Amino acid sequence: MTSVVSSDPTPNLEDQKQNLPVTIITGFLGSGKTTLLNHILTNQQGIKTAVLVNEFGEIGIDNELIISTDQDMVELNNGCICCTINNDLVEAIYKVLERQDSIDYLVVETTGLADPLPVALTFLGTELRDLTRLDSIVTVVDCENFSLDLFNSEAAYSQITYGDVILLNKVDLVDEGDVDALEVRIRDMKQGARIIRTNRAQVPLPLILSVGLFESDKYYQTESKSDRDHHDHHDHDHDHHDCGHDHSHDHDHHHHSHHLENDGFTSVSFQSDKPFAIKKFQNFLDHHLPETVFRAKGILWFDESPHRHIFHLSGKRFSLDDSEWQSQPKNQLVLIGQNLDHDKLLSQIQKCLCLPSTNRGKGFGK
Numbered sequence: 247m248t249s250v251v252s253s254d255p256t257p258n259l260e261d262q263k264q265n266l267p268v269t270i271i272t273g274f275l276g277s278g279k280t281t282l283l284n285h286i287l288t289n290q291q292g293i294k295t296a297v298l299v300n301e302f303g304e305i306g307i308d309n310e311l312i313i314s315t316d317q318d319m320v321e322l323n324n325g326c327i328c329c330t331i332n333n334d335l336v337e338a339i340y341k342v343l344e345r346q347d348s349i350d351y352l353v354v355e356t357t358g359l360a361d362p363l364p365v366a367l368t369f370l371g372t373e374l375r376d377l378t379r380l381d382s383i384v385t386v387v388d389c390e391n392f393s394l395d396l397f398n399s400e401a402a403y404s405q406i407t408y409g410d411v412i413l414l415n416k417v418d419l420v421d422e423g424d425v426d427a428l429e430v431r432i433r434d435m436k437q438g439a440r441i442i443r444t445n446r447a448q449v450p451l452p453l454i455l456s457v458g459l460f461e462s463d464k465y466y467q468t469e470s471k472s473d474r475d476h477h478d479h480h481d482h483d484h485d486h487h488d489c490g491h492d493h494s495h496d497h498d499h500h501h502h503s504h505h506l507e508n509d510g511f512t513s514v515s516f517q518s519d520k521p522f523a524i525k526k527f528q529n530f531l532d533h534h535l536p537e538t539v540f541r542a543k544g545i546l547w548f549d550e551s552p553h554r555h556i557f558h559l560s561g562k563r564f565s566l567d568d569s570e571w572q573s574q575p576k577n578q579l580v581l582i583g584q585n586l587d588h589d590k591l592l593s594q595i596q597k598c599l600c601l602p603s604t605n606r607g608k609g610f611g612k
């Protein structure tokens with residue numbers, strides 16, 4: 247196996263060579279996890295990296311956004327990774343392991359709403375422990391939007407407390423003083439983490455991969471303590487830690503979506519093989535998008551444009567980038583937020599579709 251520079255070689259290097267190193271990328275919705283993944287895939291020279299991507303929402307947008315490589319990619323597409331811990335995730339990992347001859351590194355990107363703890367436990371608590379080596383949990387933080395009070399999400403808290411490396415990302419969007427204040431706050435929540443400031447998740451890879459920062463002994467203790475704490479401190483409706491911690495029974499998806507509703511986040515997915523009218527969609531964004539939509543992403547097709555438009559919204563900021571269609575144009579849009587009126591949103595998005603006789607022939611943006 248080719249190995250990346252290791253800043254701190256540990257004594258059991260021999261074991262490490264045999265086990266597939268794994269890095270878990272976590273971080274809240276829109277913080278830059280896919281951006282980091284793309285950075286890794288583009289720059290991991292000479293290392294064959296497999297990625298497992300899981301996203302919240304019925305439509306897999308991320309697989310459209312990940313720079314395609316000739317390496318293995320298995321996408322789990324049925325909800326939050328912490329729910330699929332006992333079936334799909336393990337299955338996907340085995341698929342990668344079966345090809346171990348050609349895979350040097352595994353990166354798992356969790357959904358923005360996942361607690362990384364159950365994902366990490368998958369690697370430690372099952373027979374995977376002997377086949378993989380959990381190298382580190384990397385947490386991406388959106389410096390512009392980070393606020394645990396705003397998210398009101400336990401998963402957001404866990405993402406910080408279980409991060410071995412914490413990337414303070416999107417530093418380009420905030421004043422340095424604000425990043426300083428955020429760093430103090432995060433150091434307070436998680437002592438001993440390696441904190442790195444990044445723009446577009448551009449981090450030297452030796453600082454985050456093959457770093458051997460994950461300490462499983464400490465982790466096991468933390469896990470059982472945190473498990474107790476969670477059950478002591480939170481109301482009984484919020485039972486999502488059961489989802490990841492008890493490996494002995496099957497999960498049902500109702501149970502899981504219940505936990506997401508407790509965090510208040512749901513997703514609305516829209517697909518159509520018809521184009522949007524640009525002005526209608528703009529009107530939707532300007533006047534009808536509720537503030538409670540925290541994250542949106544889409545591959546958009548506008549009647550007025552020959553391009554494939556990649557749409558992102560995180561917090562209040564949105565972007566629309568051009569690319570080229572490699573396949574039949576279509577619209578795919580996922581909105582994620584708290585307390586969403588699904589039917590209303592879907593009907594509003596539906597109304598953005600171009601009616602057959604209108605808008606034809608007008609240029610983009612006119």
Ligand SMILES: Nc1nc2c(ncn2[C@@H]2O[C@H](COP(=O)(O)OP(=O)(O)OP(=O)(O)O)[C@@H](O)[C@H]2O)c(=O)[nH]1
Nearest residue numbers: 275276277278279280281358415416445446447558
């Ligand atoms: N200005 C700026 N934008 C960034 C930076 N990093 C990522 N973005 C943008 O933020 C948006 C969200 O980035 P993603 O990488 O898709 O975020 P994510 O964490 O994978 O999102 P989810 O999977 O939906 O949780 C995209 O529009 C990115 O281009 C950064 O450092 N600065």
